Amino acid sequence: MLEKRIRLKHLLDKVTDPDTACRHIQNGTNVFISGFTAGYPKLIPQALVRRAKDGDRFKINLFAGASTGDAVDGILAEAGLIAWRRPYMSNRGMREKINRGEIRFKDDHLSRLSAQVRDGGLGKAHVAVVEAIAITEKGHLIPSMSVGNTPTYVQEAEKIIIEISSEPPELEGIHDIFIPEDPPYRMPIPIYRSGDRIGKPSIEMDPNKVVAILYSREEDSCAVFNEPGTVSQRIAEHILDFVAHEIRHDRMPPALPWQSGVGDVANAVLSGFIDNDFFQNIDIYSEVLQDAVLDLIDLGKVRAASGSAMTLSHKARNRFFNEIYRYRDKIVLRPVEISNSPEVVRRLGVIAINTAIEVDIYGQVNSTHVMGSQLMNGIGGSGDFIRNGALSFIVTPSTAKGGKISAIVPMVSHVDHSEHSVDVVVTEHGLVDTRPLTPRQVAEQVIKRCAHPNYRDLLWDYYQQAIRASGGHEPHILSEAFSFHERFMATGDMQVR
Numbered sequence: 001m002l003e004k005r006i007r008l009k010h011l012l013d014k015v016t017d018p019d020t021a022c023r024h025i026q027n028g029t030n031v032f033i034s035g036f037t038a039g040y041p042k043l044i045p046q047a048l049v050r051r052a053k054d055g056d057r058f059k060i061n062l063f064a065g066a067s068t069g070d071a072v073d074g075i076l077a078e079a080g081l082i083a084w085r086r087p088y089m090s091n092r093g094m095r096e097k098i099n100r101g102e103i104r105f106k107d108d109h110l111s112r113l114s115a116q117v118r119d120g121g122l123g124k125a126h127v128a129v130v131e132a133i134a135i136t137e138k139g140h141l142i143p144s145m146s147v148g149n150t151p152t153y154v155q156e157a158e159k160i161i162i163e164i165s166s167e168p169p170e171l172e173g174i175h176d177i178f179i180p181e182d183p184p185y186r187m188p189i190p191i192y193r194s195g196d197r198i199g200k201p202s203i204e205m206d207p208n209k210v211v212a213i214l215y216s217r218e219e220d221s222c223a224v225f226n227e228p229g230t231v232s233q234r235i236a237e238h239i240l241d242f243v244a245h246e247i248r249h250d251r252m253p254p255a256l257p258w259q260s261g262v263g264d265v266a267n268a269v270l271s272g273f274i275d276n277d278f279f280q281n282i283d284i285y286s287e288v289l290q291d292a293v294l295d296l297i298d299l300g301k302v303r304a305a306s307g308s309a310m311t312l313s314h315k316a317r318n319r320f321f322n323e324i325y326r327y328r329d330k331i332v333l334r335p336v337e338i339s340n341s342p343e344v345v346r347r348l349g350v351i352a353i354n355t356a357i358e359v360d361i362y363g364q365v366n367s368t369h370v371m372g373s374q375l376m377n378g379i380g381g382s383g384d385f386i387r388n389g390a391l392s393f394i395v396t397p398s399t400a401k402g403g404k405i406s407a408i409v410p411m412v413s414h415v416d417h418s419e420h421s422v423d424v425v426v427t428e429h430g431l432v433d434t435r436p437l438t439p440r441q442v443a444e445q446v447i448k449r450c451a452h453p454n455y456r457d458l459l460w461d462y463y464q465q466a467i468r469a470s471g472g473h474e475p476h477i478l479s480e481a482f483s484f485h486e487r488f489m490a491t492g493d494m495q496v497r
Contacts, residue, residue: 004214005164007224008139014213018047021161027058028083030123032153034130034308036065036286036336037262041129041163044219045072049079059083063122065148065308065336066110066287066380067091071223077103086122087113088378091305099374107368110287110381114152118182128157131216132203133167139207140200145220146309147335151177151203160209163216169323175333177203189228191344194257194283195304195332202367220231228268231397234428235265236272238271239353239393240426240433244278252391253349257283262311262354265395267292269353272407273301285350287339287381289331297330298396306332310340340384352389355384356396359450360412361443362474363419363434365394371485372413379416387421398427398452404493408451410462411481425450426481439474440467454495458484 006012016295022044025031037145051132052058060086062076073091076082080102085094087108098105108116108319116122130150132143143150144165154160163405178199180189187403189196228236231460238294260266270292284305291313312320312331321329338344345352356365365386366372368379378445386392394417395408407427430449434442462483466475484494491497 022047026037036146036148140202232268257285350391365417369414
């Protein structure tokens with residue numbers, strides 16, 4: 001198997017075992033790994049944990065493309081091996097340690113991290129640990145199910161450890177690897193349609209940097225997608241009806257590409273295209289491609305789907321590999337600084353759909369911190385798309401915790417996206433297009449159309465009192481702006497009982 005996958009033959013001499021390979025990682029090492037919900041290394045993290053259990057005391061600084069799964073973030077956090085983590089994670093155990101201050105975490109816009117690595121802003125790239133399906137005759141890497149920041153990590157690393165995955169070799173040819181120039185004389189990224197290929201099918205690598213190669217039979221943790229529930233379906237219906245209405249009235253062109261975040265609502269939106277005859281020849285320009293993308297390709301509704309990674313359920317993953325010949329011409333996987341490039345997102349006119357923890361009555365969005373303090377996951381790529389999309393939707397169920405938390409609040413407890421970046425607010429109850437409205441009009445409509453009925457009177461009372469007490473362009477009562485949050489912290493319910 002390895003002889004077929006490692007085509008530059010002298011690199012076969014670098015094949016070793018995980019416990020030997022991980023000795024290149026010591027206390028304080030900056031470790032840059034592949035992975036963007038998929039395609040992350042699995043053997044080296046396990047070897048590091050074994051080393052720690054044998055009594056070796058060390059910590060590393062871990063940089064990825066985004067979330068990686070329990071096989072990396074989970075086990076390394078549990079073993080207490082991470083000092084720094086960037087830029088995004090979604091592991092519960094790591095989240096708890098970050099919130100206790102035991103792991104230092106910096107939240108970043110995903111499109112910016114590669115450039116920061118290249119300019120040295122994150123320190124030296126000591127070791128890159130990357131997953132690939134093959135090494136070419138020229139010593140270049142064929143990635144697996146994600147690209148993320150791997151091209152830059154491989155370019156900048158002093159040492160490279162490669163985990164050769166047993167993923168089917170038919171993945172070769174699906175990737176489009178392009179590293180943009182850095183300032184000050186940067187040329188435009190020449191993508192004009194979602195499916196444009198502008199780079200190479202492999203990641204350029206200096207074979208002399210390779211210090212170890214491993215063979216891995218480990219698989220990514222497959223996503224679990226629930227069938228869209230009533231709330232997700234209603235949100236999706238609101239979005240699709242609104243966009244169709246705007247197109248029919250010549251307020252937007254019919255061919256704009258779509259982006260959607262990860263999760264049940266995102267899958268519901270894409271699934272909504274299946275039985276909607278209005279939308280045909282869909283282009284997708286996103287970060288992560290999910291199950292519904294394969295369904296739409298099967299129906300002939302997708303012209304091209306561009307992303308940085310594929311996160312599939314077991315069922316969809318098997319279908320993808322069994323029939324990859326049908327998907328290869330439609331799907332492009334790129335570095336995240338290209339999939340999330342603000343320049344490209346704005347030029348293509350992407351329709352962006354991203355989720356929130358809470359939204360306030362004027363349209364500010366908190367997508368990262370529960371009750372203002374407790375990190376959930378991170379901002380991810382939402383800012384890249386919300387700020388630069390031609391039309392940006394922020395979606396959230398109107399309540400959480402069985403109705404004890406309202407997702408519509410007087411003032412968000414943490415701001416990730418300001419009102420200036422948000423075009424449309426959507427819950428299962430309705431949507432508000434904020435673009436033609438003043439802040440006061442936004443507040444009135446968000447309370448009326450988006451808030452859960454159980455919270456509308458409370459929100460309206462707050463808003464009216466703020467007008468009388470403070471007035472101004474965006475009326476607030478500073479002493480009561482967080483009264484919903486304070487009530488929940490005191491009683492476990494935002495409602496007045």
